[in-house]
Amino acid sequence: MASRKGCVLCNGERRALVKIPSTLAPSCKECFFLHLENNVYNTIVRHALFKPGDRVAIAASGGKDSTVLAHVMTTLNKRHKLGLDLFLLSIDEGITGYRDDSLETVKRNEQQYGVPLKIVSYEELYGWTMDAIVKQIGLKNNCTFCGVFRRQALDRGAAMLKVDHIVTGHNADDIAETVLMNIMRGDFARLQRCTAIQTATDETIPRSKPFKYTYEKEIVMYAYFKKLDYFSTECIYSPNAYRGYARAFLKDLESIRPSAILDIIHAGEWYQSAQQVKINVPVAGGAGCGGTCVRCGYMSSSGLCKACVLLGGLDRGRPRRAIAADAE
Numbered sequence: 001m002a003s004r005k006g007c008v009l010c011n012g013e014r015r016a017l018v019k020i021p022s023t024l025a026p027s028c029k030e031c032f033f034l035h036l037e038n039n040v041y042n043t044i045v046r047h048a049l050f051k052p053g054d055r056v057a058i059a060a061s062g063g064k065d066s067t068v069l070a071h072v073m074t075t076l077n078k079r080h081k082l083g084l085d086l087f088l089l090s091i092d093e094g095i096t097g098y099r100d101d102s103l104e105t106v107k108r109n110e111q112q113y114g115v116p117l118k119i120v121s122y123e124e125l126y127g128w129t130m131d132a133i134v135k136q137i138g139l140k141n142n143c144t145f146c147g148v149f150r151r152q153a154l155d156r157g158a159a160m161l162k163v164d165h166i167v168t169g170h171n172a173d174d175i176a177e178t179v180l181m182n183i184m185r186g187d188f189a190r191l192q193r194c195t196a197i198q199t200a201t202d203e204t205i206p207r208s209k210p211f212k213y214t215y216e217k218e219i220v221m222y223a224y225f226k227k228l229d230y231f232s233t234e235c236i237y238s239p240n241a242y243r244g245y246a247r248a249f250l251k252d253l254e255s256i257r258p259s260a261i262l263d264i265i266h267a268g269e270w271y272q273s274a275q276q277v278k279i280n281v282p283v284a285g286g287a288g289c290g291g292t293c294v295r296c297g298y299m300s301s302s303g304l305c306k307a308c309v310l311l312g313g314l315d316r317g318r319p320r321r322a323i324a325a326d327a328e
């Protein structure tokens with residue numbers, strides 16, 4: 001990584017220590033930090049993600065992406081006087097030896113960044129921990145439960161905090177992988193949606209990805225050089241082999257052509273479906289055509305929300321049938 005060359009960003013004022021992963025430009029540490037922060041700031045401004053006075057929840061898992069996001073959001077909020085009221089929002093899925101440890105990191109981040117933390121658990125919301133779910137259904141398909149529950153839990157936690165906005169640490173690599181996975185599954189209807197910087201309906205709290213154009217390698221380097229306090233173990237229940245193949249393929253492409261990650265994101269953004277394919281978007285209760293879940297009262301486009309369909313299967317001891325029903 002080290003180089004005797006001068007940094008190209010400050011015209012050789014300082015020695016280059018890193019190569020910026022997206023461009024391979026030799027850069028000093030200071031310019032690299034500014035490069036990443038300005039990239040995120042430009043993304044926020046270009047897409048008008050926030051307005052002064054907004055309450056914003058940073059979805060914080062304790063992992064590198066959301067820890068760097070918390071650091072960069074607090075830095076930009078001060079530097080550019082964005083006027084945001086920031087919060088950390090963590091979901092405790094109930095995974096012993098993984099989430100309990102990572103939540104300790106988030107608790108330290110609360111002190112380090114001076115941003116208040118709210119933790120919401122699957123156990124309090126659903127009466128199940130992921131440990132108990134995996135005990136019942138095994139490792140296969142457990143990510144389906146976790147993904148559905150986490151999405152809803154983040155919404156519920158955000159509503160408790162009365163925030164206007166949720167930001168997540170999804171980075172450019174994550175998004176490019178999802179584009180590739182949707183192509184490999186032939187799910188073209190989701191291509192545009194998975195590259196959207198913000199997802200929201202009139203009734204849901206907007207959720208956005210300020211790291212949409214930030215490479216994972218940049219985030220890792222930023223965390224390393226800034227010596228940030230983050231938790232680096234992979235989830236013990238998450239084999240997710242399919243995404244692993246997409247990731248390996250993307251890394252191969254990146255090694256030949258660093259711009260491949262952004263190119264894939266842009267391809268997804270520009271993709272226009274030849275056929276109009278309607279995606280089932282959940283809407284909040286009361287207003288409009290959707291309504292609320294008859295069991296928990298949460299927004300749902302059909303009688304039962306996805307979480308309650310899955311919970312019903314768990315409670316009846318037939319979780320696989322619930323997964324099949326959810327996929328229909």
Ligand SMILES: Nc1ncnc2c1ncn2[C@@H]1O[C@H](COP(=O)(O)OP(=O)(O)OP(=O)(O)O)[C@@H](O)[C@H]1O
Nearest residue numbers: 059060061063064065066067089090091168169170
């Ligand atoms: N338990 C959680 N509580 C709060 N937010 C979460 C949680 N799990 C994931 N997220 C949010 O979703 C984003 C993507 O999550 P994913 O599981 O893909 O982890 P990741 O890419 O390893 O990110 P990180 O490094 O932040 O853990 C995270 O960056 C974070 O913003």
